[in-house]
Amino acid sequence: MKKEKTESNHNDDLRHQAEELLKDSRNELVGSETVDGVDAMALVHELQVHQIELEMQNEELKRAKLETEDALTKYSDLYDFSPIGLFSFDQQGLIQEANLAGAALLGIERRNLMNRPFYRFVVPKDRNSFDEFCKTAFETSTKQTCDLSLLRDGEPTNYARIEGIAADDDSPNGRQCRIAVIDITERKKAEEKLRVNRDRFRAIFDRAGMGIVIANEMGCIEDCNAAFSEMLGYDKEELLQKYFKDITFSEDFDRNLGPVRQMVAGQIDKYQMEKRYMNRDGREIWCNLTSSAIRGENGELVHSFQVERAVKRQASKVIHC
Incomplete structure (x- = not known):
């Protein structure tokens, strides 16, 4: 109801602007003619107002189209050049979208990632955790997180934190899970070094x-x-x-x-x-x-x-x- 009222007000504004433009631009018609009982001047006036309304609506559509294209370009740039890996995959776990950082993380060109199972890039020991992550994400539609190791050229190379949420999508595949893959390799190395130092200190302390x-x-x-x-x-x-x-x-x-x-x-x-x-x-x-x-x-x-x-x-x- 609110949307219909807003559109009605918008149309009234357009008509008012059109009438003002017509009033400023037309030449005054002298006299009045009637055709088959219809006021000719009123008819001409109505047609001219309608024409100007259409022209103004066309201009608004062009402006909205340019704004939409500009926003889409900005979104695409943010997605493609994000410093963290971004992926979308369907309920079968097949990759539908990936950004440049994500492709670099897996060491494969982006176009070659499409429709490939994401789990194949997860080390075998962490695949159960990834399966549970996907299952919970699609069932609850709430943000999920898990840490796992990724494969590159078949070898474990990176530790990653995956954060994602499932959402409805207009694509033929329906719901998709959108994830951010954050490289935490350096943090894991630091944690491991800290653990080794802590264990060494504990051994010295105890013995x-x-x-x-x-x-x-x-x-x-x-x-x-x-x-x-x-x-x-x-x-x-x-x-x-x-x-x-x-x-x-x-x-x-x-x-x-x-x-x-x-x-x-x-x-x-x-x-x-x-x-x-x-x-x-x-x-x-x-x-x-x-x-x-x-x-x-x-x-x-x-x-x-x-x-x-x-x-x-x-x-x-x-x-x-």
């Missing part, structure tokens, strides 16, 4: 012969290795419930607070000292301590990383708790 402890800014123990647990005679799970003050020899606690406060204040990032811990039996354990700050983006202390090396002292006390 080191000296005690290593990680604590938060409040002095609560968040992680420790086997050497530290054995040195104090506690299970690791027990130590993770404690603060440093719970295991520090009472006479050394205040002395230890000075450099700790300096580290929290950002005045120092590292300190060394000898201090005494109490083991499970209440016996003092002398250690050579090296503590380093781990800071956040704004320089705040997030964790402290401590390496503890037990040192021998002739005298030892037993503290009875």
Whole structure:
């Protein structure tokens, strides 16, 4: 109803403009003639108005056609020269459209991709994930995402993130799934490198012969290795419930607070000292301590990383708790 009202108003505007143009351009006709009871001047006027309306409508159609062609050209440029791969495939998984980046990603000329199954460019181990992606996309018409490896010349070359959604299409094939294929190879390599470094650090941390402890800014123990647990005679799970003050020899606690406060204040990032811990039996354990700050983006202390090396002292006390 709203559309019909808009078109009616548009036609009224065209007629008004046509009458104004006719009023400005015509010569005044003197007198009035009647043909078979019809006012000739009124008839001529009506025909002239209608002619001008048609000319104006034709001009509007030409302008709309040019605007549509311009928009189509811009869309085509955006699609073809997008830096990420774009594909459309039907419910059989056959490629119907592809842009230049998509063709380059698969290493095949675009015209040779048409009506080829997209799954053939997915490594075999990831094809079940891709099938599930397609099934869910067509069934739900909601955005779906999956990560997989792609084949190029039959060899795995790229990691890709696929994001897509199924939609109705005017083509003979009906509904299509439109996907964006984002190359995440470099990110995957970085993640793998990070994993290797994390595993290496974990191995060094766990197997080191000296005690290593990680604590938060409040002095609560968040992680420790086997050497530290054995040195104090506690299970690791027990130590993770404690603060440093719970295991520090009472006479050394205040002395230890000075450099700790300096580290929290950002005045120092590292300190060394000898201090005494109490083991499970209440016996003092002398250690050579090296503590380093781990800071956040704004320089705040997030964790402290401590390496503890037990040192021998002739005298030892037993503290009875």
